[in-house]
Structures are given as C-alpha cells and as structure tokens.
Amino acid sequence: MATETNTIEQFADQEYKYGFITDIEADSTPAGLNEDIIRFISAKKQEPEWLLEWRLKSYRHWQKMEEPRWPNVKYPPIDYQAIVYYSAPKKKIELKDISEVDPELLRTYDKLGIPLREQEWLAGVAVDAVFDSVSVATTFKEKLRELGIVFCSFSEAVREYPDLVRKYLGSVVPANDNYFAALNSAVFSDGSFCFIPKGVRCPMELSTYFRINAADTGQFERTLIVAEEGSQVSYLEGCTAPMRDKNQLHAAVVELVALDNARIKYSTVQNWYPGDKEGRGGIYNFVTKRGKCAGVNSKISWTQVETGSAITWKYPSVLLIGDNSVGEFYSVAVVNNYQQADTGTKMTHIGKNTKSTIVSKGISAGHGQNSYRGLVEMKKNATNSRNYSQCDSLLLGDKCGAHTFPYIEVKNTSSKAEHEATTSKIGEDQIFYCKQRGLSTEDAVNMIVNGFCREVFHELPMEFAVEAQKLLGVSLEGSVG
Amino acid sequence: MSLLEVKNLHASVNGKEILHGINLQVNIGEVHAIMGPNGSGKSTLAGVLAGREAYIVTEGQVLYQGKNLLEMDPEERAREGVFLAFQYPVEIPGVNNSYFLKAALNAIRKHKGLEELDAIDFLSLLKQKTKLVDMNESFLNRPVNEGFSGGEKKRNEIFHMAVLEPTLAILDETDSGLDIDALKTVSEGVNKLRSKENATIIVTHYQRLLNYIVPDFVHVLVDGIIVKSGGKDLAIKLEELGYDWVREETVHAV
Ligand SMILES: Nc1ncnc2c1ncn2[C@@H]1O[C@H](COP(=O)(O)OP(=O)(O)OP(=O)(O)O)[C@@H](O)[C@H]1O
C-alpha cells in the first residue's frame, strides 16, 4: 500500500552518514599477493620465523582452495591480485598518552561518534583502536596489566607474548578452515589480543574500533581472546567506514577460547559502508568468528548488530566441547537498498549437557536480501544437550527478501533441538497507530523495529545498546514518507 | 466556537463509497454520540478524521479549529489535539507502553512549543493518570497492547487519552469488551477528562454507555449518512425501537 511504497523509496534515499575519508599518508605494498608480499608483511612486523612459516603454509592452502559459492549472496568475482594487502599510517606510533595521537585521527573518531577521551576518562572503557591495520591508541593497559590481563594489538602480542600466541593461534579456526580464513591467516595485518588469567574477572568492557581507510586496502584483522579457568571478560567491537566507490574486501578471523568455568561475551556493532542506493560500492564482510568452550561449565556468548556492509558472510559459532558448556548467539541483521546478508551461527555440541540458544532478528528493506543460516549439531556423545533457536524476520516493503536455512542434526536420543521461525511485515496499522499518537513515521518505524530487536539489544552492554539503537535509527532515517 | 465542522463528507475505501455526505458540527465542551448498525460507516468516519490513508475523501470538507483537517498528516492532527481511541487497538511488540507514551507526549509538547518532560516528571504524570482510569501500574512496563485482554486494551486507550489530553477525542466503541465494572471506571475517567476546553465523539452501539457518559447530542448513522440527530433521549428511543425505526422514519420523511 501507499505507506510501504514510500518506505522503499525513502529507504533508498537515505545516505550513509559516516561517509568521509581521512587522508593520512599510507605506506603500503603494491597490489597483489604472492609469497614475497607475505614475507614483506611478516618482516615489517618483525615476526618470528614460525609465524612467517604459518602464514606461508596458510597461503599455500589458500591457493588450493575455492571461494565458497553456497552463501545466498551475489557479487562479481573478486580480483585478489588487485587488492593491497598491507598499509599503515606513516607516523610512528609508540604513544604513551592520548595527547600524542595525531589530531586529525582524533577528529576522525569524533566524526564517527567515538568519544575516545570520554571513554578513557569517564566510561572506563579500555580502547584499542585499530586504524588502518596498525594500532594507534591503547588505553588503560596499565590498569589491566596489574590484574595480569593482557590487552594489546596482535602485533604487540606476537612480540611480547609469543608463547601464548603460538599456543592458541589457529587453535579454534585452523588456517585451512575456509577460503577467507586461510587468506586471513596468510596476510593478517593486525588486530587485538586479549588474555584473561585464571580466576580474574575483567573489571571493564574491552573494546576495539575497527576502521577501513586507505583506498583498496583489504582489511585482515586477527583477534584472539583467551579466558583461562574461572575468568570472565566482555569484549566490544564496533566499526564504521568511509564512503568508497570500490568494493573493499574484509576478511577477519576472531578466535575465542574459554577454559573451565570461563565466560566470554563478545558483542559487535557493525556499520561499514553498505554501498550506495544502486548497490555500488560497499564493504564485503567475509568473517570467520568462532569460539571454543574448551572447558567444563564454560560459556561463550556472541551478540551482533549488523547494519552495514554490501555483503555480509558471517557465522559466529561455538564449539561446545566441555561438559555443561553454554553457547549463545543473539543477532540483529539489517539489509537495505541492495545489501545482502547471509549470516547465522553454528552450534556444535560435543560435550555432555551442553546448551545453546540462538535468537536471530533479520530486518529487510529496499531490495535487501537477508538470509539466516544456522547449523545445530549434537554429536553422539553430547548427551542431554539442548538447543533453542528463534529466527524472526521483519520485512519493510515488498522488494526485499528474508530467507532461513536452519539445519539441525541430532545424533543421540537424549538431546533436543527446538526451532521457531516467524516472518512478518511491518504493519501499516502499527505505523498508523503510532502516528495517531503524534509520532512521526520515522520515529514510528524506528520504534517498531527497535521493539522487534529488543531481545537482542537486551544482551548488549548498556552503552552499546544505546549506540546500536542509534545506529538502527540512522539506518531507518527518512524510511517512510 | 465550532471545534469540528464536517461538511458533506464523502469517503471511499478500495473504490467503494462508504460515507455519502456526512454533516456534523461539534463545539468545544460538547459530547456527541454516534450510533448506528454494523457496517454503517462509524469507524470509517473516525478513521477519516484521524487520517487513515486507506480512506479516500472524494467530496466535502472538514474544518478543525478553523483549519483544513484533511490536509494534515495523521501525526500533525494528533499533535493538534485529535485523538482516536481505536476500536481494535494495535499491538506493538517489544515497545514499552510508558516509553511509547513518553515519545508521543513529547512529540505533542514539542509541536506546541512546550518543553519536553524529563523522565521523573513524566513518571509522576503517568502514575497520576493510571489512577484516573484505575489501571494497574504493571501495564506501564509491558509492550504496547501486546498480550493485553480485549478489555485491557480498551482501558489502555483511555489511559493514552488521559496522558495525551486531546482537544478532540474520538472513542470508537470503547465500551465493547469492557465488563460492567470496567465500563464504570473507564466512563468515570472520561468524565473527569471532560472540560470546557475539549470535546468528545463517542461511537457506540449501546445506550448503556451513555448512562455513564451523558452526551449533549446523539446522531444516528445508517448506510453512510446521518439520518437522525437529537438529544440524549434519542439513544433511549433507539434502544427501545431499534435501527429499523429510524430507517422507517427516514423513508417516511422522504
Ligand atoms: N479496507 C476496506 N476494504 C473494503 N471495505 C471496507 C474497508 N474498510 C471498511 N470497509 C467497509 O465499509 C463499511 C463500513 O465499515 P465501518 O468499519 O466504518 O463500519 P462501522 O459502522 O464501524 O461498523 P461496526 O459497528 O461493526 O464497527 C463496511 O461495509 C466495511 O465492510
């Protein structure tokens, strides 16, 4: 009807708010990938021999692999030889203090709405900001170090804690796990490393802001979080990227390891450039995120709010190995214009009495295509295990699509998996009701959509939830006439 | 002064004309009741006044406070003081009732050039209004109408009205679904909200409601036309004789 037609058109009219480019001179490799490039990256980072070997091995695997075609997304072939695999801001970056950070960079963060200073002094959030492959600002490190917590850039971890990195790198996502993980393992530039020692509860939310900047630079972040016995950590990751014409590949790998009784909560707000309203440009977000509940009673919880990227291919998963371990996945995925998302999770129950919960909320607008893909697998020895999955889709307009691909494999008789799915259209009645109470159409849509996502937002840390709601608001701005 | 003036209003849905020339004048401070058989167009009239998009006005005029109401967006009408208590209130899953009302009230206040209410002032306002309609405070933190019983939804509509304090309230069959006690408390609430500064249009099938909320005028709507208007006694007569009586009278009168 009239309102919905308007929804579609107005959605298409909405501009990407965070589109701008910072011109910090980058020093980078020429485009293309070969073993020399990998050696260059490794040398530049002064890496030990074993890591270079690991990269090269990954690269050789990757060469033999094929790009996956099964996701429900369409895009032109990627020319991997046209991508620049390494770039770093030129300025030297061993900074003690935020005042030493390039003011231009700080202005950039301001525009992004990331109040670095406020976070440092007011909110008590330790920020490890990754700007173009190299970390430029790390705060609160000292305080964390007193507790034995390590929170630093991946490069620094390789230098300072090589044994830990060597022990856990690739232990959850093997280098040959999939095409994009193999590529990442070969060329990863930087990322974050986090280690919580036995019995320590991390007293603050750890957060990292990622950002893609220099032209044609693929981003290959590598994140590794290890929570030792009885420890707890909550980690936040959020990002936005500047306007671009050309597609940019992003293939990150995130590995989480939880030992006995440990808990890891990993929250993401993703708002990369989604492309323009004709579907030109935008980020290809092909990410491998996986957690391993290695110990008994351990718990890993993924929460994601995905509003950006032209294409999202992402399945934060949990391997439930320890008995009584718990895996959770809470997701909001928004597609608009010509965005495509194929996202979901994989819960692999291996230990006894393991539990998993999946709550997925997909919102499609414009010509967006949103697919939920989930696999719940209960192995033979995973007796008395439980899964509950709920997948809800909300459609705004009639040119968009929602698809669900839930796979359930239960290989023992004492375990149970429950799956519920709904698809609904945003109701004209609902919008009219809100408007009759004085709300603008925009606020009405925003409110209805936020209500739809409420269960997921509840899982986010407070400040992040506010940010996520704002982000949804930005995505929905001017959505209905 | 005339608050609402409906002149020769014709409206259709999906190409079918439902209202065939409604004339109605409501002055400030008055309560009007509109009665009529099922399908006669009562909700259609209410919907047209509130600005529901599916209803197309093909002829006629509606003036509200001297302004062309039909030109305004639904939200503008609401902010100008037009309130519709829905015959079928809509559920908004996941959206907290008080959060919803705060956004609504502040949108209206902003429109009027008033300062937005902060959380504390708003909460005390809410508490005071829950008492007016005798609504349990637990409904404040539940999602708007979600899982409410039929009667609870109707009570919530009047609660919204109490909070938003409209100038022109249109109550579309608010009595249906309310039990006898609820009907009484809700009516008392409506009566308390009644003042010289506002007006109310009550759509109902039953004279019973009009014992509690005594109208100044009663109109009978049949097949998209107001066929008879009168004082509160008209409702009593209708209850006795049924709509056929008015139909016949109209036929005779022609
Ligand atoms: N969207 C629509 N499409 C087709 N016909 C409609 C639509 N909306 C209303 N109508 C018709 O318009 C006529 C008037 O409906 P309306 O809801 O205004 O009646 P009402 O007087 O409120 O009845 P009730 O007492 O049952 O609430 C009915 O015949 C109804 O079927």
Ligand SMILES: [Mg+2]
């Ligand atoms: Mg009706």
